[in-house]
Every structure is written in structure tokens, then in C-alpha cells.
Amino acid sequence: MTDSSSDAPKPPAAGQAMWGGRFSDKPAELMQAINVSIGFDRRLALQDLAGSRAHAAMLLKAGVISSEDAAAIQQGLATIGEEIAAGSFPFREEYEDIHMNVEARLRELIGAAAGRLHTARSRNDQVALDFRMWVREACERTAALIQALQKALLAKAEANAETLMPGFTHLQPAQPVTFGHHLMAYVEMFGRDASRFADARARMNESPLGAAALAGSPFPIDRHMTAEALGFARPTANSLDSVSDRDFALEALAAGAISALHLSRLAEEIVIWMTPQFGFIRLSDAFTTGSSIMPQKKNPDAAELIRAKVGKALGSFNQLSVVMKGLPLAYSKDMQEDKVPTFEAFDALELSLRAMTGMVLDLEPNAERMAAAAGAGFSTATDLADWLVRELNLPFRDAHHVTGAAVKRAEELNCDLPGLPLAELQKLEPRITQGIYDVLTPAASVASRKSYGGTAPDQVRAQIKRWKEVLQ
Numbered sequence: 001m002t003d004s005s006s007d008a009p010k011p012p013a014a015g016q017a018m019w020g021g022r023f024s025d026k027p028a029e030l031m032q033a034i035n036v037s038i039g040f041d042r043r044l045a046l047q048d049l050a051g052s053r054a055h056a057a058m059l060l061k062a063g064v065i066s067s068e069d070a071a072a073i074q075q076g077l078a079t080i081g082e083e084i085a086a087g088s089f090p091f092r093e094e095y096e097d098i099h100m101n102v103e104a105r106l107r108e109l110i111g112a113a114a115g116r117l118h119t120a121r122s123r124n125d126q127v128a129l130d131f132r133m134w135v136r137e138a139c140e141r142t143a144a145l146i147q148a149l150q151k152a153l154l155a156k157a158e159a160n161a162e163t164l165m166p167g168f169t170h171l172q173p174a175q176p177v178t179f180g181h182h183l184m185a186y187v188e189m190f191g192r193d194a195s196r197f198a199d200a201r202a203r204m205n206e207s208p209l210g211a212a213a214l215a216g217s218p219f220p221i222d223r224h225m226t227a228e229a230l231g232f233a234r235p236t237a238n239s240l241d242s243v244s245d246r247d248f249a250l251e252a253l254a255a256g257a258i259s260a261l262h263l264s265r266l267a268e269e270i271v272i273w274m275t276p277q278f279g280f281i282r283l284s285d286a287f288t289t290g291s292s293i294m295p296q297k298k299n300p301d302a303a304e305l306i307r308a309k310v311g312k313a314l315g316s317f318n319q320l321s322v323v324m325k326g327l328p329l330a331y332s333k334d335m336q337e338d339k340v341p342t343f344e345a346f347d348a349l350e351l352s353l354r355a356m357t358g359m360v361l362d363l364e365p366n367a368e369r370m371a372a373a374a375g376a377g378f379s380t381a382t383d384l385a386d387w388l389v390r391e392l393n394l395p396f397r398d399a400h401h402v403t404g405a406a407v408k409r410a411e412e413l414n415c416d417l418p419g420l421p422l423a424e425l426q427k428l429e430p431r432i433t434q435g436i437y438d439v440l441t442p443a444a445s446v447a448s449r450k451s452y453g454g455t456a457p458d459q460v461r462a463q464i465k466r467w468k469e470v471l472q
Ligand code: ARG
Pocket: 037, 041, 097, 098, 123, 124, 127, 331, 333, 335, 336, 337
């Protein structure tokens, strides 16, 4: 068919831009340098192939391409899939991005039929599709990693449902709690994180393929067919929105930022608990590093790095927000800058989640040290006040006052509250009896907090049981 001697335009030659028909000169090197995205969007290769396979199948069914062309295209795409898996696919800068790299390779493999794949499609809906599928998978992977972390926390919590530790407010000893209860607080946080990813995933699960450049397509395409083939609930309903929306990435990054922030809080606690001054937990050699100069050191580097990586997660959300801010409809090249922050944020988050899971499984509480600390700092003062309210019917404010005086007296006598003689207590409130000592130990304090969600071991075990069922 092709007449090589005529002046008729030919399909783009090797190395020539796919869009080069109306151009007579090559782009400047600097233009290429700023434009090229294959260095990072090669991570969308598998999504790009999946989208192309679904698109080609749909074009065949719609009668837009012949069965011979469709077969050649599917064959070529399968070969490309094998090349990618084998690591032999040539990712080439001269083809700018992943979409044109795949198409250029397809042309090398199957010839002219490759040029029909791009019928009723644009890179604008193509990249929107590929990136959305990548983010969708990232949400699934992250949610699974969060659940693995929750299971690790649950296992530690179950083993420590009765292990006493000080509960803090203002990082000052407040009331005794159990280590299991403390760990279960993180199970709740990460549970919300996982559900945020699930929400985001459900909302993003609409296919933009077929929106084409921005206005839709004059070909009789079936967007429902491609949406279904690619696992989407439905096609997106507005072609302009389809190619210009990156909410899905923003939402995933926002969920990721919150999750990274939770990780950083747990990481910070691990750092604190690991200090010799606290000595609440031990980490094995597997999750610590030494110092090159101070032989005695055992540093919780993984926890510190997790604490720091929240910067990447929050920064990426900020970065993409700034990229999207003020962009007119529909697609603008600015949006090519959506991928790097998103990839980096999820890389950091996934690594952090894995490392945190490893650390949680690794850590061993020093129960004696924690129990001793649980009783320090007059941590059962509230229990004393509550006893006065319950047993003597004192108004809580008066009970608070009496208890304050008891703490002051204990400080003067250099003892703790359970060590304060009854005679001393009776000087403050004559109706106090021996029974008060039943509530002044950390174990009694913890056991008494049976309200729903409280730190009493039975309550903690009930929550562990509930979560085990949820995470089945
Ligand atoms: N590499 C581009 C991106 O990531 C693909 C879309 C390009 N579309 C265009 N009209 N130049 O956004």
C-alpha cells in the first residue's frame, strides 16, 4: 500500500516523535530534557499494557479495527509484556514517555497495525487510566501492609494484656494502663487508615479511558466494556473531568500522609521506650544499629527513619496539591509532575509499614521496669480520689483536694501513695479506712477501669477479640 517514492506523509520513523507530523524541526535538547518522563513513568508499563489490551479488544468488538489488526496488536502487546517481565524491554528516552515507548515498540514488532491502537484514545485519557490503576493498586498494597502491622500489634497486645505501664499525658505519668491497651490504641489508628484507603479506592474506581483528549470520541466506543475489563465499577461521566482529575492521587496521598503520621508517633514512642532512662522495651540486633565511635550504643535507627519519612508523605501531598492548584480544564502538562511525588510517597510508606511491622514483632517489653514506672509519680492518685467519691460520697472536687494533700504528704515523707500510713490519710479525712489500699496499686487501678474501651485487661481482651475477627 505505501508508496515510498511519493511525498505522502509517512508514519513516524524510528526516533521521530509520534506527534511529529506538523513539525519540521526536532525539539531542542533542553526541551527534551524537561519533557521526557520515561525515567519515572516506566513504572506504569504494566498498567499501560493492560489498558491497551482492553482498548484493543473493545475497538474490535465495536468494529473500529479488523480482527487481523486486533490479533496482531494483542500478539505484540503480549510480547511486550514478556519483554518487560524479562527486563529486556527497551525504555528509550527518544520516545518521551511510557505510552509512546510501548507504541513505538509495538510498531517495531507488528508494523503498521500498531498505529490503529491509538484510535479513539489520547495520551490524556491513557495516562489518567494508567496512573489511576497504579494508585488503585498502591491503595490495595498499603491497606494490606497496614493490616499486617495491625496483626503484629494485636499479637503483642494479646501477650501484654496485663503488662502494666504508666499511661502519660503531657508525657508526665498520669494513670497506669496496660501495654496491651497502649498497643491497641495504634490498632485503632491504623484501622482508620486502612478504611481511608478503602474509601479512596472505592471513589477512584471509575475508568477515564475513552474520554480521549478531552471531549470524548466520535467512534462507537464502549466505555462500559473497557471499564469492566479493567476492574472499574463504571466509566467516569464527564470527559473533561476524566483527563484533568487527580483527586484519586490526592486522596491516596492524604490517606498516606495520615498513616505516615501515625507511624511517626509509634516510632517516637519506640525511640523513647528504648532509651536507658525509660528502658521499657528491648529491640534485638535485627532492628538496631551500633555507633562507629561509641561501642556501648544500640540505636533505634529504623524507628527514627520511619519518624522522618513522614516528611516524604506529607511533602508529596503538598507537592501534588501545588501542581494541581489553579490548573484550568482540561489536561495540562503540569500533570506529568503528579507521578514522582506519588511514587516516592508510597515507596516510603510501604517500606515504613514493613519496617514497623518487623520492629513491633521484634520488640520485647521489660515488664518489671514498666510495672515499677506504672506506680511511680503518684499515678494512682485519681483512684484515691475516686474511692473517696464512691465510699464516702465526697463531691469529686473535694476528693480531688484531699488527694492533692495526700500526694503532698507522701512527697514530704518520701513514699508513694500505697506506702502512706493510714494515720496520715486519716489526718486528711478521718473516715478513710484500710479498704483504700485496695485501689492504690497500679494493678488494682488498671483492673478497675472496666468501662467500655477502658484499660482493664478484660476490656483489652474484648477489643483484641473483636479486631481478630475484623482482620480475619
Ligand atoms: N507523559 C504525559 C503525562 O504524564 C502523558 C500525557 C501527555 N499528553 C499530552 N497531550 N502531551 O502526563
